[in-house]
Amino acid sequence: MAHYDLIIIGTGAGGSTLAYKLAPTGKKILVLERGNYIPREKDNWSTQAVFLDAKYKAKENWLDKNGQSFHPGIHYCVGGNTKVYGAALLRMRAEDFGEVEHYGGTSPAWPISYEDLEPYYAEAEKLYYVHGERGIDPTEPPASTPYFYPPLKHEARIKELFDDIEQLGLKPFPLPIGAKLGEDEVGTAPPVLDRFDGFPDPSETKADAHVAALRPALHHENLTLMTDSYVERLITEASGKAISEVVVNRSGNIEHYSADLVVVACGAINSAALLLRSQSEMHPNGLANSSGVVGRHYMAHNNSAMVAISRKPNHTLFGKTLGLNDFYFGSDDFEYPMGHIQMLGKSDPLMFREDAPKLAPGLALDYIAEHALDFWMTSEDLPDPNNRVTLTEDGGIQLHYTENNLEGHKRLQKKLRWILEHVGCEKHWLPNNLYLGKKIPIAGTAHQCGTIRFGKDPANSALNEYCGAHEVSNLYVVDGSFFPSSSAVNPALTIMAQALRVGDYLIREVL
Numbered sequence: 001m002a003h004y005d006l007i008i009i010g011t012g013a014g015g016s017t018l019a020y021k022l023a024p025t026g027k028k029i030l031v032l033e034r035g036n037y038i039p040r041e042k043d044n045w046s047t048q049a050v051f052l053d054a055k056y057k058a059k060e061n062w063l064d065k066n067g068q069s070f071h072p073g074i075h076y077c078v079g080g081n082t083k084v085y086g087a088a089l090l091r092m093r094a095e096d097f098g099e100v101e102h103y104g105g106t107s108p109a110w111p112i113s114y115e116d117l118e119p120y121y122a123e124a125e126k127l128y129y130v131h132g133e134r135g136i137d138p139t140e141p142p143a144s145t146p147y148f149y150p151p152l153k154h155e156a157r158i159k160e161l162f163d164d165i166e167q168l169g170l171k172p173f174p175l176p177i178g179a180k181l182g183e184d185e186v187g188t189a190p191p192v193l194d195r196f197d198g199f200p201d202p203s204e205t206k207a208d209a210h211v212a213a214l215r216p217a218l219h220h221e222n223l224t225l226m227t228d229s230y231v232e233r234l235i236t237e238a239s240g241k242a243i244s245e246v247v248v249n250r251s252g253n254i255e256h257y258s259a260d261l262v263v264v265a266c267g268a269i270n271s272a273a274l275l276l277r278s279q280s281e282m283h284p285n286g287l288a289n290s291s292g293v294v295g296r297h298y299m300a301h302n303n304s305a306m307v308a309i310s311r312k313p314n315h316t317l318f319g320k321t322l323g324l325n326d327f328y329f330g331s332d333d334f335e336y337p338m339g340h341i342q343m344l345g346k347s348d349p350l351m352f353r354e355d356a357p358k359l360a361p362g363l364a365l366d367y368i369a370e371h372a373l374d375f376w377m378t379s380e381d382l383p384d385p386n387n388r389v390t391l392t393e394d395g396g397i398q399l400h401y402t403e404n405n406l407e408g409h410k411r412l413q414k415k416l417r418w419i420l421e422h423v424g425c426e427k428h429w430l431p432n433n434l435y436l437g438k439k440i441p442i443a444g445t446a447h448q449c450g451t452i453r454f455g456k457d458p459a460n461s462a463l464n465e466y467c468g469a470h471e472v473s474n475l476y477v478v479d480g481s482f483f484p485s486s487s488a489v490n491p492a493l494t495i496m497a498q499a500l501r502v503g504d505y506l507i508r509e510v511l
């Protein structure tokens, strides 16, 4: 059985970032990824291929809490879900690390503070080429450095919208976006940004985990990537206290590897599933799960996408440059958090072919597309132990999820409507269900987190503050699983920052 110093399972935001951090140590590292590279091809930017044919989505179905099958919005490939993410890379607010009272209940505190993560947020922003500007977003947490890259320029219609929103007394801000524009390389032609949200980027301008972190890590000869390598289970030595074997289905063949350290970074749902599958005599509830929390407290945000039809045409190519946090913590008429608003990439007629005729009767699809302004709203969902990942009898995934804390989200929708009615939009609103694929809300697993929470007390958490398992000495989980609460900003930058923090700890104390 081949032995490594470290095995990392999964190449998404968590796994690739950790690989980047640890590759220069010279340690022998094996990275296992169940998927393959997404080819760079025309279809990457095709609405038909990406949204309607779901070409790059995982070809598997899961069950919901009622046993109904659905096709999840999940991607198994080098770079994981970051291959199709929008690259909106925001820090959590400092307050999100403490207890926060919501209309629907209490969001629990994290075992670390914002200050603990701050240096790693800065490191992650640099690594992922985040373009932004501090001092404008009224809720932004304190930062030790300015952004390393200037904010992306708004296209004309978005700049106009930005100014109009400011005229209402609000504080829109340049949305921090991870984009590798080549400013620091001589002789690079200027890229034209297009279609980040939901699409892979064949120009590789989008700073996803593959492009920004894993590829540079692969320049180190001590790091090996194996694709098409699905980790079936983790086996412990007889005491149950350390992993002794990683069982891999590699292109149909079963192979076994061992390592001093094993890092699970399969994404919140698949990491929980892997630990549950690795149940044994010493770990009857699943690996590292005496607390019973593994798989529980699944969160994915209360998200909605909305298309407003503006009276003026919107010929924007890349609209994802505007964010709004004025209602993040509440407003004069609602004392609880509502959440965050950002723009999406520009929609096209195919994206709302089905919804538009019902919701905006009389308006032609082409007119709607030409005048559409696309928004994404995120509000916090609360960790409920009954919202959980379990395994079906045949080893498949069942995702039990009941929405909660919806009042703040509804209020946020109303606020956005009010704003847009005052900046020259028609009173037509299309909930854009095609974002993330099918019209089944639970399929929107983009912001999945929380299923293997970290904490100080092993009785109600599975991981310690460095994401090491309380019960298994050589097991770490470095992906969205560790979140005890979901905040209301996109999760990837926090996953990346914590991966860098864990990497630092491993270099300092363990490797």
Ligand SMILES: Cc1cc2nc3c(=O)[nH]c(=O)nc-3n(C[C@H](O)[C@H](O)[C@H](O)COP(=O)(O)OP(=O)(O)OC[C@H]3O[C@@H](n4cnc5c(N)ncnc54)[C@H](O)[C@@H]3O)c2cc1C
Pocket: 009, 010, 011, 012, 013, 014, 015, 032, 033, 034, 035, 073, 074, 075, 076, 077, 078, 079, 080, 081, 082, 084, 085, 086, 087, 088, 089, 090, 197, 198, 199, 229, 230, 231, 232, 265, 266, 267, 268, 270, 271, 274, 436, 445, 446, 447, 448, 478, 479, 480, 481, 490, 491, 492, 493, 495
């Ligand atoms: C359409 C879309 C848009 C998004 N936009 C944004 C955004 O703008 N900003 C933001 O912050 N976030 C965004 N997100 C969310 C972001 O992509 C995720 O938060 C992030 O990728 C999660 O990182 P992760 O490491 O937890 O898991 P993932 O990125 O999901 O990576 C997990 C990896 O593990 C692999 N894997 C799974 N199981 C196994 C196994 N058993 N064996 C081997 N390998 C395995 C998977 O193939 C995958 O490569 C978006 C997501 C989607 C889908």
